[in-house]
Amino acid sequence: MEGHSITKVVLLACGSFNPITNMHMRMFELARDHLEDTGQYKVVRGIISPVGDAYKKKGLIEACHRLEMTRLATESSDWVMVDSWESLQPEWVETAKVVRHHYEELLASEQNIDDVDTIKYAKKRRIEENHHKDRDDLQLMLLCGADVLESFGIPNMWKQEDIAEIVGRHGLVCITRSNSDPHKFIHQSDLLWKYRKNIHIVREWVTNDISATHVRRSLRRGQSVRYLLPDSVIHYIKEHGLYSSESEQKNADVVLAPLQRYTEYNTEHHH
């Protein structure tokens, strides 16, 4: 019999999902297979959290559409779901905050299950009830592509303490292609290297490069995107006339929210 216990994992993917594609959905499948293959984890849930409109990325269409398309895409999945919390916030929310929010929610819901389950540990639980302590047997991990990992290096894109919180307290599952070298990137960052045990690199041997950018481009040009995203999502896009040359120009002159915020922050704090 095995002596070690299995850690339950919830995977959280943040991003524009503008629109969601089969590649996004594949990431979850690859991550789950990888983690469970180690024998140490059981992936119990996947959460897709589309970014809010305040992110101000060029070509980002309204959150309500992105949410609905994601919901349609996850319909056929029995473990991946969409969450609207982030997109409903009035300001852009740092990824670390989104992770924190979902982790707290996770702990709270697990707590309730425990309370119902075990009566003899009731006393211990009452003490822990108000503190939502971190648990060893339950982890929330941020699921992302290599580009997000490498974005840690872009000035003013991330706060160092946020990176530390995500990789230190939680975990990162990074799906990479054969042409990128995440291990080197981790090696070159003291912060990432310190928490390398919490960073899981999943090699995608079979490149599946369906970028949302490409999908939007094809749609603008009236080209088929069938089999790159679920039919129900394509149908929704056609029905609502999303993704045109106009929609691609949205936010063209605007600065991306994190860059705006951190540049201001750094300017204030350097005076």
Add this chain to the structure above:
Amino acid sequence: MAARRVPLVLLACGSFNPITNQHMRLFELARDHMHSTGQYQVVGGIVSPVSDSYGKQGLVLAKHRVAMAELALQSSNWVTVDEWESQQPDWTETVVTMRYHYRRILKEYERSVGMHNNSNLSPQLKLLCGADFLDTFKIPGLWRDDHVEELVGHFGLVCVSRGELQPERAVHESDLLSYRRHNIFHVREWVKNETSATEVRRALRRGLSVKYLLPDSVIEYIHRHNLYTEDSEMRNKSAVLRPLVKQAQEPVKSLDD
């Protein structure tokens, strides 16, 4: 006044072992491309799975491969699967399959359009393939020269590649193909997608997920019939591909098939 477009049907031959989203993408890309030339109107697509006697390693029974293609194409309003080739007693040369379908298409077309309508352009059938297909012409014994000429010269190819220049190189390096280059249409797939049926089978053998690489209905079918195991991959392991055997035996025949 808009120029008249040639009605065009695209035929894809192959193992389809199993059919994947990538296969179905080929049709979509080809259709968009041929439309954009202004000369063609794509009116149909045919998936023709090869027969079991092809002898390729890991090939599961044709009845399964046809059933899976049917499931995958249920939601398509222009591509269908045809089992004629898979039901022939022996492996059928691609050109023979093309002739069969062309005769069928022509007959249907004449019936629907009317015998005396000369102003309409006659339909054409072209072979839809991936970039690697052009390289197979180089393999000794796999193709008869007269078949290649008929395939490329008479029918024509629509060749979908993944952003590399390889297919143009293959054409350049072959006198035969080069001579017929006006009848070889190159379609670029900018989305790098290496999802192949081989990779799908590999993932299935290892109990890994293939969701979003092929339709859910096909995945269900595969699990229900327990296709694609280590055993199924060993099938035909030591066999020689049927075309190599058949064409080595035949003296050069006329085109009376």
